[in-house]
Amino acid sequence: MAVYTDVQPEAAQTLLAQLSLGPLESLTPIGAGIENTNYFVRTPEAVWVLTLFERLSTAELPFYLQLMRHLADRGLPVPAPVAGPEGGLIHEVCGKPAALVNCLSGRDVVAPSLAQIRQAGELSARLHVAAADAPLRQPNLRGPAWREQAAQVVAPYLQGTQAVLLQEELAHQHLSLASADAQHAPQGPVHADMFRDNVLFDGESLSGVIDFYFAGVDHWVFDLAVTLNDWCVDLSSGHLVPEAAQALCEGYAQARTQAGQPVTAAEWRLLPAMRRMAALRFWLSRLADWHLPRAASLLTPKDPAHLERVLQDCRAQPWRPAL
Structure with missing residues (x-):
């Protein structure tokens, strides 16, 4: 906003x-x-x-x-x-x-508890299942084609290891999306931006999720990866916090099972690749906002360095939940 x-x-x-x-x-x-x-x-x-x-x-x-x-x-x-x-x-x-x-009640939480993180996972699954029969379909407008275009726009501002990182991740994205697991993993309308500042709580209870204007049809596990990369990483280092990631995935898996659509083995195998893809997507958008800002009376671009650290951590830690 x-x-x-x-x-x-x-x-x-x-x-x-x-x-x-x-x-x-x-x-x-x-x-x-x-x-x-x-x-x-x-x-x-x-x-x-x-x-x-x-x-x-x-x-x-x-x-x-x-x-x-x-x-x-x-x-x-x-x-x-x-x-x-x-x-x-x-x-x-x-x-x-x-x-x-x-306007929904509640407020976002900067440092969510494990119980709140689990609720975020549960809500993500409920959204996926409930949106499956939504009347309209529209692809994720920040999907692979956009990421390719955005990479060309920000490439002149990157040098050395950053430039190499970008090219390696674009190549990895192509391989991941062409895999058999990606072809069989479920897709549907997803939020695609369920960061912790887009989820509201009244005390310990989740009261709402806002800002659907990046939503689109994509892999459900990609959406889970977007959420995991924000809720379950240390905001200073970008490193994964395993107990937080486990809580999020447990909540997500339980809600999917309760809805009669349990998480597939293909989705769990895809999660590390989708985490890299999700980190790339937001690193690119923050690079563009940082280097090519739009005029606005109230606007503070977010530092892309945090998502670069998250991306590097995704590459170093191909984490999957113990379920």
């Missing part, structure tokens, strides 16, 4: 009137994140989150918004987009496509 477009109270009030949500009490910019413009919108009855989409096109948005609506209707703790009078989930604010969703 960030602020690229300044929204005036009048524009927010116009949207609230169109949606019959009452008068505007306050409009507060949200500075976290990097992709879209976000505001908290408060009315006498509720707090909402207004998102103006700065990169995603109107044609791409139905997938994300209908996925969120689908998951919310299934009882999962995700933001539910508000529909307009004719049922549309995409609105227009300041000349840009926009969405308004309910």
Whole structure:
């Protein structure tokens, strides 16, 4: 989340009137994140989150918004987009496509407990299973083709060992995706960005997951790897914390089994390769944001060095859970 477009109270009030949500009490910019413009919108009855989409096109948005609506209707703790009078989930604010969703309770946790990490694994599995029959399909827009393109963009800023690391990981990605395990591992709509700052807790209890705007169809185990690489690594060194990784995978596996879709042997074999792929994806995006920042009134690019350390650790530790 960030602020690229300044929204005036009048524009927010116009949207609230169109949606019959009452008068505007306050409009507060949200500075976290990097992709879209976000505001908290408060009315006498509720707090909402207004998102103006700065990169995603109107044609791409139905997938994300209908996925969120689908998951919310299934009882999962995700933001539910508000529909307009004719049922549309995409609105227009300041000349840009926009969405308004309910603001979930809770807050993110910087240093989650093992119990909270396990809950994150459980929720990830529940999302995968519940999204399997979502009405729309759209590939992960930060998938292999994007990673190839992003690598070309950031390559001029890399030298020596970093340049070698990038080329080696692109080659490893090709081999991994061509493997028999990758061909047989289940795929479907995934969150693809379930970092700890996108998951909310009320005390020890998980209360919500937000920011679905990197979602797309990909391997379920890739999504698990994305989550593992954030929740289960030391934020200073980038090293894997095995007990945290074990808790996440146990929660994930238990929820998949309870849903009648146990994790396959192919998925567990793929996990080390998918961890490298996930680390590469976020290293690339952070390199691009760091070296080619976009103008915004509230924006703090994240240092790509952390994801480079995570990637190096994935290469050094091809970890799998003891299940």
